[in-house]
Each structure stands twice: as C-alpha cells, then as structure tokens.
Amino acid sequence: GIQVEQSPPDLILQEGxxxxxxxxxxxxxxxxxxxxxxxxxxxINLFYIPSGTKQNGRLSAxxxxxxRYSLLYISSSQTTDSxxxxxxxxxxxxKLTFGQGTILTVHP
Amino acid sequence: xxxxxxxxxxxxxxxxxxxxxxxxxxxxxxxxxxxxQALGQxxxxxxYFQNEAQLDxxxxxSDRFFAERPEGSVSTLxxxxxxxxxxxxxxxASSIRRVSYEQYFGPGTRLTVT
Numbered sequence: 001g002i003q004v005e006q007s008p009p010d011l012i013l014q015e016g017x018x019x020x021x022x023x024x025x026x027x028x029x030x031x032x033x034x035x036x037x038x039x040x041x042x043x044i045n046l047f048y049i050p051s052g053t054k055q056n057g058r059l060s061a062x063x064x065x066x067x068r069y070s071l072l073y074i075s076s077s078q079t080t081d082s083x084x085x086x087x088x089x090x091x092x093x094x095k096l097t098f099g100q101g102t103i104l105t106v107h108p
Numbered sequence: 109x110x111x112x113x114x115x116x117x118x119x120x121x122x123x124x125x126x127x128x129x130x131x132x133x134x135x136x137x138x139x140x141x142x143x144x145q146a147l148g149q150x151x152x153x154x155x156y157f158q159n160e161a162q163l164d165x166x167x168x169x170s171d172r173f174f175a176e177r178p179e180g181s182v183s184t185l186x187x188x189x190x191x192x193x194x195x196x197x198x199x200x201a202s203s204i205r206r207v208s209y210e211q212y213f214g215p216g217t218r219l220t221v222t
Contacts, residue, residue, distance in 0.1 A: 033210060041145075042213070042216075045213075048210040086150055088151075093156065093158070093164075093205070094209035095141065095164065096143075096151075096211060097153070098150030101150055
C-alpha cells in the first residue's frame with residue numbers, strides 16, 4: 001500500500017511566524033487531503049488538493065502530483081493553530097492512508 | 109446540513125464485552141469509511157461501504173470486528189469480546205464520491221477497554 005511520510009514531526013513557533021509542512025507519498029494518489037486535529041480529536045478539513053495550489057486565508061497548500069509530494073503553508077501563525085496536522089492520500093475509491101502527523105505548538 | 113455524527117462519544121467496556129458504535133453520515137453521501145486511531149498515531153483504515161455494500165474490509169484487525177450499513181445510511185461497527193488492544197478512537201467518515209473523494213469525519217468514539 002501507499003506509504004505517507006510527514007515532516008517535521010514536531011514544530012515549535014512564536015506567534016506571527018510562518019511555517020511549511022511537507023508530505024511525501026510512495027506512489028501516485030488521486031485523493032489528497034490536509035487535516036487539522038483539534039485538542040478534542042476532531043479532524044477538520046483544511047484542503048482537498050490532489051493537484052495544484054489552493055489558498056484559504058492564512059493557509060495555503062500545493063501538491064506536485066508528478067513528484068508525489070504536498071506542502072502546507074501557514075502564515076502569521078496564531079496560538080489557535082496549535083494541534084496536529086495530518087496529510088492523507090489515497091487511490092481508487094478514496095480510502096485514505098494517513099501520515100504520522102506534525103505536532104505544531106505556537107507560543108504567544 | 110449537519111456533519112457526520114457518532115455515538116456514543118465515549119465508551120468504557122470490560123474486557124470480553126461486546127460493543128456497538130454508531131455512525132450517521134452526511135445525508136446523501138454514498139461512501140462511508142471507518143478508521144481506528146491509536147494514541148499518538150494517524151488514523152488507520154478499517155473498512156469501506158458504498159451504499160449498503162461493504163466493498164473493502166481489509167483493515168479490520170480480526171474476526172471480532174464486524175461492520176454493517178444495511179440501508180445505505182447509518183452504519184454500525186461492532187466489536188465482540190473486546191480486548192485491551194482495542195482501546196482507541198474509532199472515526200467514521202463519509203464522502204459524496206460522485207463529484208469528489210473528499211472525506212468528512214465525525215468526532216469519533218473513544219473506546220477504553222479495562
């Protein structure tokens with residue numbers, strides 16, 4: 001099956017800093033999503049991005065499908081951005097394989 | 109409309125008990141998935157339904173795990189004779205599939221087996 005590798009595993013920032021999270025896939029995917037898991041465990045959809053670039057406020061994502069990686073950019077980070085960020089990819093009917101996550105801590 | 113809902117949110121079971129976890133997907137979503145998330149890990153796929161048909165159950169860890177979706181809407185994940193290693197958060201997700209594979213997740217059920 002697909003292997004998903006996320007980096008970095010941990011990231012500590014001061015409020016206002018920018019960051020980039022990366023996700024590498026072992027094989028091509030036709031379904032790729034980024035999630036933020038809040039402290040209560042809810043997975044919040046950030047982006048559905050099998051290819052291309054999308055932006056939503058301070059967050060943006062880029063997927064280079066031919067090179068099997070995706071990037072999540074967080075600009076002007078806030079304490080409320082803290083939590084675990086997951087990328088997940090899949091093929092065919094959409095079954096997702098998740099990475100191990102990046103734990104983001106933003107200090108005031 | 110409402111998102112994916114799951115019940116109960118928390119379940120404590122004694123080892124050997126049977127449990128049933130419920131998932132209500134977003135109305136009209138054809139695809140339904142169950143995932144298991146152990147502490148500190150990413151979710152792992154358990155099983156997949158398209159309408160009422162269970163098309164992939166390759167992730168179910170043992171024959172003690174059983175899932176159904178008899179009318180193509182609500183789904184139930186049943187675990188028989190629970191073991192301590194079954195302690196985890198069980199997540200349900202649904203997808204409309206026809207135009208997008210994007211999955212939307214419920215809040216999960218945290219199962220603790222004592």
